[in-house]
Amino acid sequence: MAIGVLEADQVSKVYLSRHDQVNALAPISFRIQPGAFVSFVGASGCGKSTVLSLVAGLISPTAGELRLFGEPIKGPSQRISYMLQQDCLLDWRTVEQNITLGLSFRGSHGSKTAAHARYLLAELGLSHTLHQYPSQLSGGMRQRVALVRTLAVQPELLLLDEPFSALDYQNKLHLEELLVDVLHGRKMTALLVTHDLEEAIALSDTIYVMGGRPGTLRRIIEVPTEIRDASPLAARSMPTFRSLFIELWKEIESP
Numbered sequence: 001m002a003i004g005v006l007e008a009d010q011v012s013k014v015y016l017s018r019h020d021q022v023n024a025l026a027p028i029s030f031r032i033q034p035g036a037f038v039s040f041v042g043a044s045g046c047g048k049s050t051v052l053s054l055v056a057g058l059i060s061p062t063a064g065e066l067r068l069f070g071e072p073i074k075g076p077s078q079r080i081s082y083m084l085q086q087d088c089l090l091d092w093r094t095v096e097q098n099i100t101l102g103l104s105f106r107g108s109h110g111s112k113t114a115a116h117a118r119y120l121l122a123e124l125g126l127s128h129t130l131h132q133y134p135s136q137l138s139g140g141m142r143q144r145v146a147l148v149r150t151l152a153v154q155p156e157l158l159l160l161d162e163p164f165s166a167l168d169y170q171n172k173l174h175l176e177e178l179l180v181d182v183l184h185g186r187k188m189t190a191l192l193v194t195h196d197l198e199e200a201i202a203l204s205d206t207i208y209v210m211g212g213r214p215g216t217l218r219r220i221i222e223v224p225t226e227i228r229d230a231s232p233l234a235a236r237s238m239p240t241f242r243s244l245f246i247e248l249w250k251e252i253e254s255p
């Protein structure tokens with residue numbers, strides 16, 4: 001069998017502190033294929049962000065093994081880029097400097113990477129912000145800059161932890177559309193953690209439904225092709241979209 005981008009083999013996590021221990025994740029296994037867009041949904045506290053932190057190499061599993069392109073994950077990887085709910089932009093640096101800083105952390109210098117970053121800025125309608133400071137931008141624009149910074153390093157695996165949850169509905173939809181456009185044609189695999197079931201359905205090929213404490217993987221749901229082929233906005237008016245939303249809702253709400 002071909003190597004997946006990401007393989008989890010009976011991975012579990014117990015957080016230990018001096019006075020406490022939290023059993024966050026029961027053993028879970030999955031395999032994610034190249035180019036897939038997978039969302040993790042589930043009730044608060046079921047371990048979704050823990051899965052992303054494990055994949056990002058920020059924490060280690062208590063048991064089991066995670067492999068990135070067949071190699072055990074032992075720490076942060078240059079092949080992964082991570083985007084969070086907070087844009088984490090540095091207010092004393094311009095948009096351009098924020099983006100180039102991300103690139104230089106990765107050791108990516110030179111005119112080719114800078115040109116690619118500028119191309120992404122244009123794709124996301126941000127060319128005019130190049131010399132502006134984050135404080136001069138709206139929340140939606142700041143998050144678009146954060147998305148450019150995340151994509152500029154050309155990751156093979158993109159991790160998105162509630163990236164649009166602080167935005168209003170209109171901005172969120174706009175960013176979803178932009179993300180789909182940007183990912184289209186690029187060989188990038190993406191994992192998204194979200195509470196927003198509509199967002200999960202509109203963006204994903206596959207939805208992993210988690211639940212329980214410690215968290216487990218309850219169900220894997222393939223999103224129908226007609227939804228995947230539609231834009232996030234158009235998909236929302238499809239009857240299959242609505243029925244999948246209700247199915248997911250019931251699954252998450254069930255004890």
Ligand SMILES: Nc1ncnc2c1ncn2[C@@H]1O[C@H](COP(=O)(O)OP(=O)(O)OP(=O)(O)O)[C@@H](O)[C@H]1O
Pocket residue numbers: 015016022023024042043044045046047048049050051
């Ligand atoms: N660093 C940590 N130390 C101790 N416990 C933690 C830590 N991080 C998370 N937890 C606990 O692990 C469990 C799973 O947390 P996690 O953040 O992964 O869940 P989640 O599904 O992403 O939650 P939410 O949807 O609310 O963000 C929770 O009980 C949480 O309190």
